[in-house]
Amino acid sequence: MDIFLSNFKNINVRAERVGDFFKHSLTPELLRSNPSKIYLEIGCGHGHWLCSFAQETDDVLFVGIDLITKRIEKANSKKIKRELNNIFFLKADAMEFLSLMPDSVKFSSCFLMYPDPWPKKRHHKRRIIQPEFLNLLADKSNEDCKLYFKTDHTEYFDWTLQTIKNSQHWNIQNYNWPFESDSYFQQLLPNHQFCSASKLD
Ligand SMILES: C[S@@+](CC[C@H](N)C(=O)[O-])C[C@H]1O[C@@H](n2cnc3c(N)ncnc32)[C@H](O)[C@@H]1O
Numbered sequence: 001m002d003i004f005l006s007n008f009k010n011i012n013v014r015a016e017r018v019g020d021f022f023k024h025s026l027t028p029e030l031l032r033s034n035p036s037k038i039y040l041e042i043g044c045g046h047g048h049w050l051c052s053f054a055q056e057t058d059d060v061l062f063v064g065i066d067l068i069t070k071r072i073e074k075a076n077s078k079k080i081k082r083e084l085n086n087i088f089f090l091k092a093d094a095m096e097f098l099s100l101m102p103d104s105v106k107f108s109s110c111f112l113m114y115p116d117p118w119p120k121k122r123h124h125k126r127r128i129i130q131p132e133f134l135n136l137l138a139d140k141s142n143e144d145c146k147l148y149f150k151t152d153h154t155e156y157f158d159w160t161l162q163t164i165k166n167s168q169h170w171n172i173q174n175y176n177w178p179f180e181s182d183s184y185f186q187q188l189l190p191n192h193q194f195c196s197a198s199k200l201d
Contacts, residue, residue, distance in 0.1 A: 037108035047075025114185035117153035138169035
């Protein structure tokens with residue numbers, strides 16, 4: 001069993017952990033640097049792309065979350081090695097993290113790169129892009145929040161476009177990808193499609 005799950009089996013303990021992340025890591029940095037925006041990457045892996053983005057960008061605080069402990073440990077090593085103060089990583093599930101975060105924090109952009117495609121029909125319910133996810137993300141976002149999605153999996157791409165089109169909270173847009181640098185999976189699987197969306201009022 002993942003060491004994280006054996007240590008944090010209980011939802012109350014995990015909620016406390018997300019609370020601590022905001023209280024002791026994110027909020028002090030928000031107060032110190034007062035960034036104009038907060039960007040979230042869901043499924044950041046070991047932070048390859050997000051650390052490069054953070055390194056090149058001022059006035060934004062970056063948050064990366066991923067389910068896998070080892071990937072978050074690697075991401076944190078990159079942060080330390082590159083002496084980045086504007087990026088924070090947490091091991092967390094996307095829906096749980098969004099539901100537990102304080103209402104005072106709102107994201108300005110959210111990125112999903114090469115999320116697990118769950119190709120079998122009976123596994124589609126495990127995909128991150130779902131109506132409930134889009135509703136929750138809208139609730140945790142600024143008015144002008146942008147959503148960016150990239151995948152090598154054509155069927156998941158079409159699923160995402162359709163799910164966004166069906167959402168009352170998001171509108172498909174043609175934004176350029178805001179930071180061109182390969183993610184780890186993009187290096188392995190360079191053929192991809194991407195889409196973007198803006199939050200509706
Ligand atoms: C295929 S990898 C892509 C990693 C990275 N974005 C890249 O492009 O190299 C998908 C990542 O999403 C993470 N992931 C899957 N489901 C998740 C969830 N519900 N919440 C957070 N992360 C999740 C996995 O642990 C994995 O690291």
